[in-house]
Amino acid sequence: MTVTSLTARLKAQARAEGFAACGIAPADAAPETAERLRDWLASGAHGEMEWMMSRAHHRERPKALWPEVRSLIMLGMSYAPKEDPLRLESETDIGRISVYAQGKDYHDVVKKALKRLARWLVAEAERDDAKADVKVFVDTAPVMEKPLSAAAGIGWQGKHTNLLNREQGNWLFLGAIYTTLDLEADPPGEDHCGSCTRCQTACPTDAFPAPYRLDARRCISYLTIEHKGPIPEEFREAMGNRIYGCDDCLAVCPWNKFAEQARANRLFSARAELAAPKLADLLALDDAEFRTIFAGSPIKRIGRNRMTRNCLIAAGNSGDSALVEPVKALLDDPDETVRDAAEWAIERLA
Known part of the structure:
Protein backbone atom coordinates (compact mmCIF):
# COMPACT_ATOMS: atom_id res chain seq x y z
CA MET A 1 0.00 0.00 0.00
CA THR A 2 1.53 3.36 -1.02
CA VAL A 3 1.57 6.44 1.18
CA THR A 4 -0.59 8.23 -1.40
CA SER A 5 -3.30 5.56 -1.41
CA LEU A 6 -3.31 5.37 2.40
CA THR A 7 -3.69 9.14 2.62
CA ALA A 8 -6.60 9.13 0.17
CA ARG A 9 -8.35 6.33 2.04
CA LEU A 10 -7.73 8.09 5.34
CA LYS A 11 -9.52 11.19 4.08
CA ALA A 12 -12.43 9.11 2.81
CA GLN A 13 -12.69 7.40 6.18
CA ALA A 14 -12.58 10.78 7.93
CA ARG A 15 -15.62 11.87 5.92
CA ALA A 16 -17.36 8.64 6.88
CA GLU A 17 -16.72 9.49 10.55
CA GLY A 18 -18.44 12.86 10.15
CA PHE A 19 -15.47 15.14 9.61
CA ALA A 20 -16.08 17.91 7.09
CA ALA A 21 -12.39 18.62 6.52
CA CYS A 22 -9.18 16.61 6.75
CA GLY A 23 -5.63 17.60 5.93
CA ILE A 24 -2.10 16.46 6.73
CA ALA A 25 0.94 18.45 7.76
CA PRO A 26 4.50 17.38 8.61
CA ALA A 27 5.46 17.40 12.27
CA ASP A 28 7.61 20.52 11.84
CA ALA A 29 4.77 22.56 10.30
CA ALA A 30 3.99 26.18 11.23
CA PRO A 31 7.34 27.03 12.87
CA GLU A 32 6.26 30.68 13.14
CA THR A 33 3.66 29.64 15.72
CA ALA A 34 6.25 29.57 18.51
CA GLU A 35 7.23 33.22 18.15
CA ARG A 36 3.63 34.38 17.74
CA LEU A 37 2.61 32.47 20.86
CA ARG A 38 5.48 33.92 22.90
CA ASP A 39 4.61 37.47 21.82
CA TRP A 40 0.92 36.96 22.61
CA LEU A 41 1.62 35.56 26.06
CA ALA A 42 4.18 38.28 26.81
CA SER A 43 1.52 40.92 26.08
CA GLY A 44 -0.75 39.38 28.72
CA ALA A 45 -3.57 38.96 26.19
CA HIS A 46 -4.30 35.48 27.54
CA GLY A 47 -5.71 36.99 30.75
CA GLU A 48 -6.30 34.41 33.50
CA MET A 49 -5.73 31.41 31.22
CA GLU A 50 -2.57 30.31 33.02
CA TRP A 51 -2.75 26.93 31.33
CA MET A 52 -1.73 28.70 28.12
CA MET A 53 1.45 29.86 29.83
CA SER A 54 2.24 26.77 31.89
CA ARG A 55 2.53 24.45 28.88
CA ALA A 56 3.60 27.00 26.29
CA HIS A 57 6.74 24.97 25.51
CA HIS A 58 4.52 22.05 24.43
CA ARG A 59 2.31 24.33 22.32
CA GLU A 60 5.18 25.86 20.41
CA ARG A 61 5.82 22.78 18.25
CA PRO A 62 4.30 19.29 17.98
CA LYS A 63 7.58 17.47 18.62
CA ALA A 64 7.90 19.20 21.98
CA LEU A 65 4.71 17.43 23.00
CA TRP A 66 5.57 14.08 21.37
CA PRO A 67 9.11 13.74 19.95
CA GLU A 68 8.23 10.65 17.88
CA VAL A 69 5.47 12.30 15.83
CA ARG A 70 6.09 12.51 12.07
CA SER A 71 2.72 13.50 10.61
CA LEU A 72 -0.18 15.64 11.86
CA ILE A 73 -3.68 14.70 10.73
CA MET A 74 -5.84 17.78 11.29
CA LEU A 75 -9.61 17.46 11.16
CA GLY A 76 -12.65 19.72 11.32
CA MET A 77 -16.22 18.73 12.26
CA SER A 78 -18.96 21.20 11.39
CA TYR A 79 -21.39 22.59 13.93
CA ALA A 80 -22.95 25.15 11.58
CA PRO A 81 -26.24 26.41 13.09
CA LYS A 82 -29.59 26.05 11.35
CA GLU A 83 -30.49 29.66 12.18
CA ASP A 84 -28.64 32.97 12.46
CA PRO A 85 -27.29 33.26 16.03
CA LEU A 86 -27.73 37.03 15.90
CA ARG A 87 -31.53 36.73 15.64
CA LEU A 88 -31.81 36.63 19.47
CA GLU A 89 -29.89 39.83 20.10
CA SER A 90 -33.03 41.86 20.85
CA GLU A 91 -34.74 39.15 22.93
CA THR A 92 -33.78 40.71 26.26
CA ASP A 93 -35.66 38.22 28.45
CA ILE A 94 -33.56 35.29 27.26
CA GLY A 95 -29.88 34.44 27.62
CA ARG A 96 -27.81 33.88 24.49
CA ILE A 97 -25.60 30.79 24.58
CA SER A 98 -22.88 30.28 22.00
CA VAL A 99 -23.88 27.88 19.23
CA TYR A 100 -21.14 25.38 20.05
CA ALA A 101 -22.48 24.84 23.58
CA GLN A 102 -26.17 24.37 22.80
CA GLY A 103 -25.94 20.69 21.86
CA LYS A 104 -23.87 17.69 22.86
CA ASP A 105 -20.48 18.31 24.41
CA TYR A 106 -18.14 18.50 21.44
CA HIS A 107 -15.26 17.09 23.48
CA ASP A 108 -17.04 13.75 23.69
CA VAL A 109 -18.39 13.67 20.13
CA VAL A 110 -15.19 14.74 18.38
CA LYS A 111 -12.89 12.63 20.55
CA LYS A 112 -14.91 9.46 19.93
CA ALA A 113 -14.74 10.06 16.17
CA LEU A 114 -11.00 10.76 16.39
CA LYS A 115 -10.41 7.52 18.28
CA ARG A 116 -12.38 5.50 15.73
CA LEU A 117 -10.40 7.06 12.90
CA ALA A 118 -7.11 6.47 14.72
CA ARG A 119 -7.94 2.80 15.26
CA TRP A 120 -8.79 2.48 11.57
CA LEU A 121 -5.42 4.03 10.64
CA VAL A 122 -3.48 1.66 12.90
CA ALA A 123 -5.29 -1.35 11.42
CA GLU A 124 -4.69 -0.18 7.83
CA ALA A 125 -0.99 0.32 8.53
CA GLU A 126 -0.72 -3.15 10.02
CA ARG A 127 -2.23 -4.63 6.87
CA ASP A 128 0.72 -3.10 5.03
CA ASP A 129 3.19 -4.49 7.58
CA ALA A 130 3.78 -1.01 9.01
CA LYS A 131 3.51 0.05 12.63
CA ALA A 132 1.60 3.20 13.45
CA ASP A 133 1.60 4.82 16.86
CA VAL A 134 -1.07 7.48 17.30
CA LYS A 135 -2.27 10.09 19.78
CA VAL A 136 -5.57 11.98 19.53
CA PHE A 137 -6.23 15.51 20.76
CA VAL A 138 -9.29 17.72 20.98
CA ASP A 139 -9.12 21.13 22.62
CA THR A 140 -7.90 20.16 26.11
CA ALA A 141 -4.31 19.27 25.10
CA PRO A 142 -1.50 21.82 24.49
CA VAL A 143 -1.97 21.71 20.72
CA MET A 144 -2.23 24.81 18.51
CA GLU A 145 -5.05 23.41 16.40
CA LYS A 146 -5.74 26.51 14.32
CA PRO A 147 -2.29 27.25 12.86
CA LEU A 148 -1.62 23.53 12.42
CA SER A 149 -4.96 23.07 10.62
CA ALA A 150 -4.02 25.95 8.34
CA ALA A 151 -0.63 24.30 7.72
CA ALA A 152 -2.50 21.09 6.84
CA GLY A 153 -4.52 22.93 4.21
CA ILE A 154 -8.02 22.62 5.66
CA GLY A 155 -8.40 26.38 5.87
CA TRP A 156 -6.77 29.56 7.10
CA GLN A 157 -6.86 31.63 10.26
CA GLY A 158 -9.17 34.53 9.61
CA LYS A 159 -8.91 38.05 10.96
CA HIS A 160 -10.98 36.88 13.95
CA THR A 161 -8.19 34.31 14.60
CA ASN A 162 -10.53 31.34 14.08
CA LEU A 163 -10.10 28.79 11.31
CA LEU A 164 -11.98 29.43 8.07
CA ASN A 165 -12.80 26.91 5.37
CA ARG A 166 -14.15 27.92 1.96
CA GLU A 167 -16.81 25.21 1.94
CA GLN A 168 -17.68 25.10 5.66
CA GLY A 169 -17.24 28.67 6.85
CA ASN A 170 -15.92 29.09 10.39
CA TRP A 171 -18.25 26.74 12.28
CA LEU A 172 -15.68 23.99 12.83
CA PHE A 173 -14.61 21.97 15.84
CA LEU A 174 -10.96 21.05 15.38
CA GLY A 175 -9.18 17.86 16.37
CA ALA A 176 -5.84 16.22 15.66
CA ILE A 177 -4.32 12.79 15.28
CA TYR A 178 -0.55 12.70 15.69
CA THR A 179 1.12 9.65 14.16
CA THR A 180 4.55 8.15 13.65
CA LEU A 181 3.63 7.35 10.04
CA ASP A 182 5.09 9.39 7.18
CA LEU A 183 1.96 10.52 5.34
CA GLU A 184 1.69 12.67 2.24
CA ALA A 185 1.36 16.30 3.33
CA ASP A 186 -1.12 18.78 1.88
CA PRO A 187 -0.19 22.30 0.79
CA PRO A 188 -0.91 24.97 3.42
CA GLY A 189 -4.18 26.88 3.26
CA GLU A 190 -4.29 30.30 1.61
CA ASP A 191 -5.78 33.41 3.22
CA HIS A 192 -9.04 34.48 1.57
CA CYS A 193 -10.15 37.24 3.95
CA GLY A 194 -9.14 39.95 1.51
CA SER A 195 -10.19 43.45 2.56
CA CYS A 196 -13.18 42.24 4.61
CA THR A 197 -13.31 43.54 8.20
CA ARG A 198 -16.80 42.42 9.26
CA CYS A 199 -15.58 40.30 12.16
CA GLN A 200 -13.48 43.18 13.47
CA THR A 201 -16.28 45.74 13.43
CA ALA A 202 -18.89 43.28 14.79
CA CYS A 203 -17.04 42.70 18.08
CA PRO A 204 -19.06 44.36 20.88
CA THR A 205 -16.01 44.95 23.09
CA ASP A 206 -13.29 45.77 20.53
CA ALA A 207 -11.35 42.65 21.39
CA CYS A 253 -18.36 36.07 8.28
CA PRO A 254 -19.48 35.99 4.63
CA TRP A 255 -17.80 32.62 4.06
CA ASN A 256 -20.56 31.00 6.12
CA LYS A 257 -22.94 31.32 3.18
CA PHE A 258 -21.26 28.27 1.67
CA ALA A 259 -21.88 26.12 4.75
CA GLU A 260 -25.36 24.93 3.73
CA GLN A 261 -24.24 21.34 3.33
CA ALA A 262 -22.59 21.45 6.75
CA ARG A 263 -25.95 22.10 8.37
CA ALA A 264 -26.91 18.52 7.62
CA ASN A 265 -24.81 17.52 10.66
CA ARG A 266 -27.31 16.89 13.44
CA LEU A 267 -24.81 15.77 16.06
CA PHE A 268 -24.75 19.25 17.53
CA SER A 269 -28.41 20.23 17.21
Whole structure:
Protein backbone atom coordinates (compact mmCIF):
# COMPACT_ATOMS: atom_id res chain seq x y z
CA MET A 1 0.00 0.00 0.00
CA THR A 2 1.53 3.36 -1.02
CA VAL A 3 1.57 6.44 1.18
CA THR A 4 -0.59 8.23 -1.40
CA SER A 5 -3.30 5.56 -1.41
CA LEU A 6 -3.31 5.37 2.40
CA THR A 7 -3.69 9.14 2.62
CA ALA A 8 -6.60 9.13 0.17
CA ARG A 9 -8.35 6.33 2.04
CA LEU A 10 -7.73 8.09 5.34
CA LYS A 11 -9.52 11.19 4.08
CA ALA A 12 -12.43 9.11 2.81
CA GLN A 13 -12.69 7.40 6.18
CA ALA A 14 -12.58 10.78 7.93
CA ARG A 15 -15.62 11.87 5.92
CA ALA A 16 -17.36 8.64 6.88
CA GLU A 17 -16.72 9.49 10.55
CA GLY A 18 -18.44 12.86 10.15
CA PHE A 19 -15.47 15.14 9.61
CA ALA A 20 -16.08 17.91 7.09
CA ALA A 21 -12.39 18.62 6.52
CA CYS A 22 -9.18 16.61 6.75
CA GLY A 23 -5.63 17.60 5.93
CA ILE A 24 -2.10 16.46 6.73
CA ALA A 25 0.94 18.45 7.76
CA PRO A 26 4.50 17.38 8.61
CA ALA A 27 5.46 17.40 12.27
CA ASP A 28 7.61 20.52 11.84
CA ALA A 29 4.77 22.56 10.30
CA ALA A 30 3.99 26.18 11.23
CA PRO A 31 7.34 27.03 12.87
CA GLU A 32 6.26 30.68 13.14
CA THR A 33 3.66 29.64 15.72
CA ALA A 34 6.25 29.57 18.51
CA GLU A 35 7.23 33.22 18.15
CA ARG A 36 3.63 34.38 17.74
CA LEU A 37 2.61 32.47 20.86
CA ARG A 38 5.48 33.92 22.90
CA ASP A 39 4.61 37.47 21.82
CA TRP A 40 0.92 36.96 22.61
CA LEU A 41 1.62 35.56 26.06
CA ALA A 42 4.18 38.28 26.81
CA SER A 43 1.52 40.92 26.08
CA GLY A 44 -0.75 39.38 28.72
CA ALA A 45 -3.57 38.96 26.19
CA HIS A 46 -4.30 35.48 27.54
CA GLY A 47 -5.71 36.99 30.75
CA GLU A 48 -6.30 34.41 33.50
CA MET A 49 -5.73 31.41 31.22
CA GLU A 50 -2.57 30.31 33.02
CA TRP A 51 -2.75 26.93 31.33
CA MET A 52 -1.73 28.70 28.12
CA MET A 53 1.45 29.86 29.83
CA SER A 54 2.24 26.77 31.89
CA ARG A 55 2.53 24.45 28.88
CA ALA A 56 3.60 27.00 26.29
CA HIS A 57 6.74 24.97 25.51
CA HIS A 58 4.52 22.05 24.43
CA ARG A 59 2.31 24.33 22.32
CA GLU A 60 5.18 25.86 20.41
CA ARG A 61 5.82 22.78 18.25
CA PRO A 62 4.30 19.29 17.98
CA LYS A 63 7.58 17.47 18.62
CA ALA A 64 7.90 19.20 21.98
CA LEU A 65 4.71 17.43 23.00
CA TRP A 66 5.57 14.08 21.37
CA PRO A 67 9.11 13.74 19.95
CA GLU A 68 8.23 10.65 17.88
CA VAL A 69 5.47 12.30 15.83
CA ARG A 70 6.09 12.51 12.07
CA SER A 71 2.72 13.50 10.61
CA LEU A 72 -0.18 15.64 11.86
CA ILE A 73 -3.68 14.70 10.73
CA MET A 74 -5.84 17.78 11.29
CA LEU A 75 -9.61 17.46 11.16
CA GLY A 76 -12.65 19.72 11.32
CA MET A 77 -16.22 18.73 12.26
CA SER A 78 -18.96 21.20 11.39
CA TYR A 79 -21.39 22.59 13.93
CA ALA A 80 -22.95 25.15 11.58
CA PRO A 81 -26.24 26.41 13.09
CA LYS A 82 -29.59 26.05 11.35
CA GLU A 83 -30.49 29.66 12.18
CA ASP A 84 -28.64 32.97 12.46
CA PRO A 85 -27.29 33.26 16.03
CA LEU A 86 -27.73 37.03 15.90
CA ARG A 87 -31.53 36.73 15.64
CA LEU A 88 -31.81 36.63 19.47
CA GLU A 89 -29.89 39.83 20.10
CA SER A 90 -33.03 41.86 20.85
CA GLU A 91 -34.74 39.15 22.93
CA THR A 92 -33.78 40.71 26.26
CA ASP A 93 -35.66 38.22 28.45
CA ILE A 94 -33.56 35.29 27.26
CA GLY A 95 -29.88 34.44 27.62
CA ARG A 96 -27.81 33.88 24.49
CA ILE A 97 -25.60 30.79 24.58
CA SER A 98 -22.88 30.28 22.00
CA VAL A 99 -23.88 27.88 19.23
CA TYR A 100 -21.14 25.38 20.05
CA ALA A 101 -22.48 24.84 23.58
CA GLN A 102 -26.17 24.37 22.80
CA GLY A 103 -25.94 20.69 21.86
CA LYS A 104 -23.87 17.69 22.86
CA ASP A 105 -20.48 18.31 24.41
CA TYR A 106 -18.14 18.50 21.44
CA HIS A 107 -15.26 17.09 23.48
CA ASP A 108 -17.04 13.75 23.69
CA VAL A 109 -18.39 13.67 20.13
CA VAL A 110 -15.19 14.74 18.38
CA LYS A 111 -12.89 12.63 20.55
CA LYS A 112 -14.91 9.46 19.93
CA ALA A 113 -14.74 10.06 16.17
CA LEU A 114 -11.00 10.76 16.39
CA LYS A 115 -10.41 7.52 18.28
CA ARG A 116 -12.38 5.50 15.73
CA LEU A 117 -10.40 7.06 12.90
CA ALA A 118 -7.11 6.47 14.72
CA ARG A 119 -7.94 2.80 15.26
CA TRP A 120 -8.79 2.48 11.57
CA LEU A 121 -5.42 4.03 10.64
CA VAL A 122 -3.48 1.66 12.90
CA ALA A 123 -5.29 -1.35 11.42
CA GLU A 124 -4.69 -0.18 7.83
CA ALA A 125 -0.99 0.32 8.53
CA GLU A 126 -0.72 -3.15 10.02
CA ARG A 127 -2.23 -4.63 6.87
CA ASP A 128 0.72 -3.10 5.03
CA ASP A 129 3.19 -4.49 7.58
CA ALA A 130 3.78 -1.01 9.01
CA LYS A 131 3.51 0.05 12.63
CA ALA A 132 1.60 3.20 13.45
CA ASP A 133 1.60 4.82 16.86
CA VAL A 134 -1.07 7.48 17.30
CA LYS A 135 -2.27 10.09 19.78
CA VAL A 136 -5.57 11.98 19.53
CA PHE A 137 -6.23 15.51 20.76
CA VAL A 138 -9.29 17.72 20.98
CA ASP A 139 -9.12 21.13 22.62
CA THR A 140 -7.90 20.16 26.11
CA ALA A 141 -4.31 19.27 25.10
CA PRO A 142 -1.50 21.82 24.49
CA VAL A 143 -1.97 21.71 20.72
CA MET A 144 -2.23 24.81 18.51
CA GLU A 145 -5.05 23.41 16.40
CA LYS A 146 -5.74 26.51 14.32
CA PRO A 147 -2.29 27.25 12.86
CA LEU A 148 -1.62 23.53 12.42
CA SER A 149 -4.96 23.07 10.62
CA ALA A 150 -4.02 25.95 8.34
CA ALA A 151 -0.63 24.30 7.72
CA ALA A 152 -2.50 21.09 6.84
CA GLY A 153 -4.52 22.93 4.21
CA ILE A 154 -8.02 22.62 5.66
CA GLY A 155 -8.40 26.38 5.87
CA TRP A 156 -6.77 29.56 7.10
CA GLN A 157 -6.86 31.63 10.26
CA GLY A 158 -9.17 34.53 9.61
CA LYS A 159 -8.91 38.05 10.96
CA HIS A 160 -10.98 36.88 13.95
CA THR A 161 -8.19 34.31 14.60
CA ASN A 162 -10.53 31.34 14.08
CA LEU A 163 -10.10 28.79 11.31
CA LEU A 164 -11.98 29.43 8.07
CA ASN A 165 -12.80 26.91 5.37
CA ARG A 166 -14.15 27.92 1.96
CA GLU A 167 -16.81 25.21 1.94
CA GLN A 168 -17.68 25.10 5.66
CA GLY A 169 -17.24 28.67 6.85
CA ASN A 170 -15.92 29.09 10.39
CA TRP A 171 -18.25 26.74 12.28
CA LEU A 172 -15.68 23.99 12.83
CA PHE A 173 -14.61 21.97 15.84
CA LEU A 174 -10.96 21.05 15.38
CA GLY A 175 -9.18 17.86 16.37
CA ALA A 176 -5.84 16.22 15.66
CA ILE A 177 -4.32 12.79 15.28
CA TYR A 178 -0.55 12.70 15.69
CA THR A 179 1.12 9.65 14.16
CA THR A 180 4.55 8.15 13.65
CA LEU A 181 3.63 7.35 10.04
CA ASP A 182 5.09 9.39 7.18
CA LEU A 183 1.96 10.52 5.34
CA GLU A 184 1.69 12.67 2.24
CA ALA A 185 1.36 16.30 3.33
CA ASP A 186 -1.12 18.78 1.88
CA PRO A 187 -0.19 22.30 0.79
CA PRO A 188 -0.91 24.97 3.42
CA GLY A 189 -4.18 26.88 3.26
CA GLU A 190 -4.29 30.30 1.61
CA ASP A 191 -5.78 33.41 3.22
CA HIS A 192 -9.04 34.48 1.57
CA CYS A 193 -10.15 37.24 3.95
CA GLY A 194 -9.14 39.95 1.51
CA SER A 195 -10.19 43.45 2.56
CA CYS A 196 -13.18 42.24 4.61
CA THR A 197 -13.31 43.54 8.20
CA ARG A 198 -16.80 42.42 9.26
CA CYS A 199 -15.58 40.30 12.16
CA GLN A 200 -13.48 43.18 13.47
CA THR A 201 -16.28 45.74 13.43
CA ALA A 202 -18.89 43.28 14.79
CA CYS A 203 -17.04 42.70 18.08
CA PRO A 204 -19.06 44.36 20.88
CA THR A 205 -16.01 44.95 23.09
CA ASP A 206 -13.29 45.77 20.53
CA ALA A 207 -11.35 42.65 21.39
CA PHE A 208 -9.27 42.77 18.19
CA PRO A 209 -6.40 45.26 18.56
CA ALA A 210 -5.42 44.37 14.98
CA PRO A 211 -6.54 41.90 12.31
CA TYR A 212 -5.48 38.33 13.15
CA ARG A 213 -4.85 39.27 16.79
CA LEU A 214 -7.21 38.77 19.76
CA ASP A 215 -6.99 40.29 23.23
CA ALA A 216 -8.84 37.64 25.25
CA ARG A 217 -9.23 40.01 28.20
CA ARG A 218 -11.76 42.01 26.17
CA CYS A 219 -13.51 39.02 24.54
CA ILE A 220 -17.02 38.16 25.77
CA SER A 221 -16.32 34.45 25.32
CA TYR A 222 -13.37 34.76 27.67
CA LEU A 223 -15.22 36.99 30.14
CA THR A 224 -18.25 34.71 30.43
CA ILE A 225 -16.37 31.40 30.48
CA GLU A 226 -12.75 31.73 31.60
CA HIS A 227 -12.84 34.85 33.78
CA LYS A 228 -13.60 33.92 37.39
CA GLY A 229 -14.17 37.21 39.20
CA PRO A 230 -16.53 40.13 38.67
CA ILE A 231 -16.96 41.19 35.05
CA PRO A 232 -15.13 44.52 34.56
CA GLU A 233 -17.78 47.25 34.44
CA GLU A 234 -16.50 48.64 31.14
CA PHE A 235 -17.69 45.47 29.38
CA ARG A 236 -20.98 44.77 31.15
CA GLU A 237 -23.30 46.80 28.96
CA ALA A 238 -21.63 45.50 25.79
CA MET A 239 -22.36 41.93 26.89
CA GLY A 240 -26.07 42.48 26.25
CA ASN A 241 -27.86 39.17 26.76
CA ARG A 242 -24.83 36.94 26.12
CA ILE A 243 -24.47 34.56 29.06
CA TYR A 244 -22.08 31.94 27.69
CA GLY A 245 -19.71 32.78 24.89
CA CYS A 246 -20.22 35.07 21.91
CA ASP A 247 -20.73 34.27 18.23
CA ASP A 248 -20.77 37.75 16.74
CA CYS A 249 -17.43 37.66 14.91
CA LEU A 250 -18.21 34.18 13.59
CA ALA A 251 -21.82 34.87 12.61
CA VAL A 252 -21.03 37.84 10.35
CA CYS A 253 -18.36 36.07 8.28
CA PRO A 254 -19.48 35.99 4.63
CA TRP A 255 -17.80 32.62 4.06
CA ASN A 256 -20.56 31.00 6.12
CA LYS A 257 -22.94 31.32 3.18
CA PHE A 258 -21.26 28.27 1.67
CA ALA A 259 -21.88 26.12 4.75
CA GLU A 260 -25.36 24.93 3.73
CA GLN A 261 -24.24 21.34 3.33
CA ALA A 262 -22.59 21.45 6.75
CA ARG A 263 -25.95 22.10 8.37
CA ALA A 264 -26.91 18.52 7.62
CA ASN A 265 -24.81 17.52 10.66
CA ARG A 266 -27.31 16.89 13.44
CA LEU A 267 -24.81 15.77 16.06
CA PHE A 268 -24.75 19.25 17.53
CA SER A 269 -28.41 20.23 17.21
CA ALA A 270 -29.41 22.60 19.99
CA ARG A 271 -31.16 21.21 23.02
CA ALA A 272 -34.52 22.93 23.43
CA GLU A 273 -33.71 24.19 26.93
CA LEU A 274 -30.42 25.74 25.74
CA ALA A 275 -31.50 27.37 22.47
CA ALA A 276 -33.22 30.35 24.12
CA PRO A 277 -33.37 29.94 27.92
CA LYS A 278 -35.35 32.45 29.97
CA LEU A 279 -33.20 34.57 32.27
CA ALA A 280 -35.76 34.33 35.08
CA ASP A 281 -35.51 30.53 35.03
CA LEU A 282 -31.71 30.56 35.02
CA LEU A 283 -31.50 33.06 37.87
CA ALA A 284 -33.55 30.72 40.05
CA LEU A 285 -31.19 27.75 39.70
CA ASP A 286 -29.34 26.40 42.69
CA ASP A 287 -26.17 24.35 42.27
CA ALA A 288 -27.92 20.98 41.99
CA GLU A 289 -30.42 22.26 39.44
CA PHE A 290 -27.63 23.86 37.43
CA ARG A 291 -25.74 20.56 37.27
CA THR A 292 -28.87 18.70 36.20
CA ILE A 293 -29.84 21.10 33.41
CA PHE A 294 -26.32 21.42 32.00
CA ALA A 295 -25.30 17.78 32.32
CA GLY A 296 -23.62 16.64 29.11
CA SER A 297 -22.91 20.25 28.10
CA PRO A 298 -19.58 22.12 28.13
CA ILE A 299 -21.43 24.82 30.08
CA LYS A 300 -21.35 22.67 33.19
CA ARG A 301 -17.66 23.32 33.77
CA ILE A 302 -18.10 27.03 34.60
CA GLY A 303 -20.34 26.22 37.56
CA ARG A 304 -23.53 27.77 38.88
CA ASN A 305 -21.94 30.91 40.35
CA ARG A 306 -20.26 32.04 37.13
CA MET A 307 -23.39 31.33 35.08
CA THR A 308 -25.54 33.23 37.58
CA ARG A 309 -23.11 36.17 37.41
CA ASN A 310 -23.46 36.20 33.62
CA CYS A 311 -27.26 36.01 33.79
CA LEU A 312 -27.36 38.91 36.24
CA ILE A 313 -25.38 41.08 33.84
CA ALA A 314 -27.85 40.15 31.10
CA ALA A 315 -30.75 40.95 33.43
CA GLY A 316 -29.24 44.34 34.19
CA ASN A 317 -29.03 45.04 30.47
CA SER A 318 -32.59 43.87 29.78
CA GLY A 319 -34.60 46.82 31.07
CA ASP A 320 -37.19 44.20 32.05
CA SER A 321 -38.93 45.09 35.35
CA ALA A 322 -40.17 41.49 35.61
CA LEU A 323 -36.59 40.49 36.45
CA VAL A 324 -36.29 42.80 39.47
CA GLU A 325 -37.56 40.21 41.96
CA PRO A 326 -35.40 37.32 40.65
CA VAL A 327 -32.41 39.65 40.85
CA LYS A 328 -33.28 40.86 44.36
CA ALA A 329 -33.35 37.26 45.55
CA LEU A 330 -29.63 37.05 44.77
CA LEU A 331 -28.50 40.15 46.66
CA ASP A 332 -27.71 37.95 49.66
CA ASP A 333 -26.18 35.09 47.67
CA PRO A 334 -23.27 33.33 49.44
CA ASP A 335 -20.98 34.08 46.48
CA GLU A 336 -19.42 37.55 46.49
CA THR A 337 -19.21 37.78 42.70
CA VAL A 338 -22.90 36.92 42.38
CA ARG A 339 -23.79 39.60 44.95
CA ASP A 340 -21.72 42.18 43.06
CA ALA A 341 -23.50 41.38 39.80
CA ALA A 342 -26.91 41.44 41.49
CA GLU A 343 -26.25 44.90 42.95
CA TRP A 344 -25.19 46.19 39.54
CA ALA A 345 -28.27 44.67 37.88
CA ILE A 346 -30.64 46.20 40.45
CA GLU A 347 -29.12 49.64 39.91
CA ARG A 348 -29.61 49.27 36.16
CA LEU A 349 -33.17 47.99 36.44
CA ALA A 350 -34.14 50.68 38.91
